[in-house]
Amino acid sequence: MNINFYVTCIGDALKSRMARDSVLLLEQLGCKVNFPERQGCCGQPAINSGYIKEAIPGMKNIISALEENDDPIVSPAGSCTYAIKSYPGYLADEPEWARRAEKVAARMHDLTSFIVNTLGVVDVGARLPGKAVYHPSCSLFRKLGVKEEPLTLLKNVQGLELLPFQNPETCCGFGGTFSVKMAEISGEIVKEKVEHLMEAQPEYLIGADVSCLLNIGGRLQREGRPVKVMHIAEVLMSR
Structure with a gap:
C-alpha cells in the first residue's frame, strides 16, 4: 500500500x-x-x-x-x-x-x-521484555476516539507486561501552550500523573503522542525516576 x-x-x-x-x-x-x-x-x-x-x-x-x-x-x-x-x-x-x-x-x-x-495487523512481531504503563493522550483518546488500538498492539509485544495504574486517562498537564501559559497548574497535574504511574513500578512509560511523553518524561527525570520513556513506534520496532 x-x-x-x-x-x-x-x-x-x-x-x-x-x-x-x-x-x-x-x-x-x-x-x-x-x-x-x-x-x-x-x-x-x-x-x-x-x-x-x-x-x-x-x-x-x-x-x-x-x-x-x-x-x-x-x-x-x-x-x-x-x-x-x-x-x-x-x-x-x-x-x-x-x-x-x-x-x-x-x-x-x-x-x-x-x-x-486499515492494515488489519495486531501483532507486528515486536519483543520487549519488561513491565510498562501506557499513557493514553487526550488527543488520541478523547478527540480521535482511539483507545483500544494502541493497547491491542502492545498486548501482542512478546515479553511486555502492561501494568494498570490509577486514573490512567487523566491529562498529563501538557496541553500544548497550556503548559506554558498555566505552568504552575500544568506542573501539579504532571506531578500527580507521575505519582500514579510510579505506584505501578514500571520499567517503561509508553505513549503514542511524543508531546505527552516529553512532559511526563521531564517530570520523571527531575524526580530521578529510572523509567525509560518510549513512543509506541519505538516499542513496536524492538526485537
Missing part, C-alpha cells in the same frame, strides 16, 4: 528516532512510504492559543502539500492528526478550501489505528 508520512514538528526537530521507527515499521508492514516535502507545522500551537486567523496560511500550506496524491496520510501523533482533521471547520468561510480540507482530513490516520484498522 502507498502511504504518505506526516512527520510532525517534534518528530522532525526533537524525536527523529520516533519518526524513523514509524517509517521502518510501516515499511516492514508492506507500505511504500512517501514523504511530502512541502509539509510543515500543522498550526496547532497557534490554533490552541486562539490565533485561528493567523494559522490559516499554514493550514492551506499543509493542505496543498498533502494533495500531491490521494493515498492515506499517517502521522505518529494524535494531536497533529486531530488538528489537521479539524481544518474544515476553521476554513468554513472559504468553501473551496473547506472542501479541499475535508478531502485531506478524510485521509488522515494516526499510526496505531492505521495499523490495526
Whole structure:
C-alpha cells in the first residue's frame, strides 16, 4: 500500500528516532512510504492559543502539500492528526478550501489505528521484555476516539507486561501552550500523573503522542525516576 508520512514538528526537530521507527515499521508492514516535502507545522500551537486567523496560511500550506496524491496520510501523533482533521471547520468561510480540507482530513490516520484498522495487523512481531504503563493522550483518546488500538498492539509485544495504574486517562498537564501559559497548574497535574504511574513500578512509560511523553518524561527525570520513556513506534520496532 502507498502511504504518505506526516512527520510532525517534534518528530522532525526533537524525536527523529520516533519518526524513523514509524517509517521502518510501516515499511516492514508492506507500505511504500512517501514523504511530502512541502509539509510543515500543522498550526496547532497557534490554533490552541486562539490565533485561528493567523494559522490559516499554514493550514492551506499543509493542505496543498498533502494533495500531491490521494493515498492515506499517517502521522505518529494524535494531536497533529486531530488538528489537521479539524481544518474544515476553521476554513468554513472559504468553501473551496473547506472542501479541499475535508478531502485531506478524510485521509488522515494516526499510526496505531492505521495499523490495526486499515492494515488489519495486531501483532507486528515486536519483543520487549519488561513491565510498562501506557499513557493514553487526550488527543488520541478523547478527540480521535482511539483507545483500544494502541493497547491491542502492545498486548501482542512478546515479553511486555502492561501494568494498570490509577486514573490512567487523566491529562498529563501538557496541553500544548497550556503548559506554558498555566505552568504552575500544568506542573501539579504532571506531578500527580507521575505519582500514579510510579505506584505501578514500571520499567517503561509508553505513549503514542511524543508531546505527552516529553512532559511526563521531564517530570520523571527531575524526580530521578529510572523509567525509560518510549513512543509506541519505538516499542513496536524492538526485537
